[in-house]
Amino acid sequence: MIRLIRNLLLSNPGKSVIKKFLYFFLLGFTSCIDPFKVDVDEGSSILSMEGYITTAPGPHQIKLTRTATYGDVFRDFIRPETQANVAIRENETGGVFDLPPANIRGNIVNISNPEETVLGHFFAAGVSSKQVTLEGAKLNLLQIQRAFNDDCRELPNSVESEDWFQD
Structure with a gap:
């Protein structure tokens, strides 16, 4: 070439x-040109909300759509959501005592009652590992010193007595 x-x-x-x-x-x-195929995870469909509500009178519109996954990019990319319930909470100010907008469910579960809602999440923040090599020749293994050995006749300076426990 x-x-x-x-x-x-x-x-x-x-x-x-x-x-x-x-x-x-x-x-x-x-x-x-050779085609280059990329394996991409399917992803998840996300609910999208479009519109706003004011204090002015009149009909207000909120458009609910659901996005497509990666595999469906060129087919029905944005699909309207049907039969959805929208709740408007106007007296909530975002304070501590307001109800949450959705159920809060953590990944901690009560074993005795799995239906009980437990708030909180447990996750591993990090992992560390260390490799330790022990050489048998360098180990100083100490025997545990007992007060009495199994057989009292083997103790140093012990004297075997007559059978005093027999009649």
């Missing part, structure tokens, strides 16, 4: 430079 481009640019001195570059660009645009 490089040889062809070099021959095209150096040969034919009668042709103009513009024609030579035109041949070069045409050669570049007609080369083979």
Whole structure:
């Protein structure tokens, strides 16, 4: 390919430079292209809310749509949501004692009563590991010193007595 481009640019001195570059660009645009396939996770569909409500009288519109997943990008990208219930809470100011806008469910569960709502999340913030190698020759293993061995006759300076426990 490089040889062809070099021959095209150096040969034919009668042709103009513009024609030579035109041949070069045409050669570049007609080369083979292999498709590159990327494996992408499917993703999730997200509910989208569009519109606003004011204190002015009149009908107000809120448009609810659901986005498509990655695999459905070119088919029905935005689908209208049907039969949805929208609740308007006008007296809530976002304070501590206002009801949450959705149920709060953590990943902690009461074992004795799984239906009980437990607030909170448990997650691992990090993991650390350390490799330790022990060499048997360098270990100083100490035996635990007992006050009495299993057989009292084996104690140092012990004297075997007569059978005083028998009648």
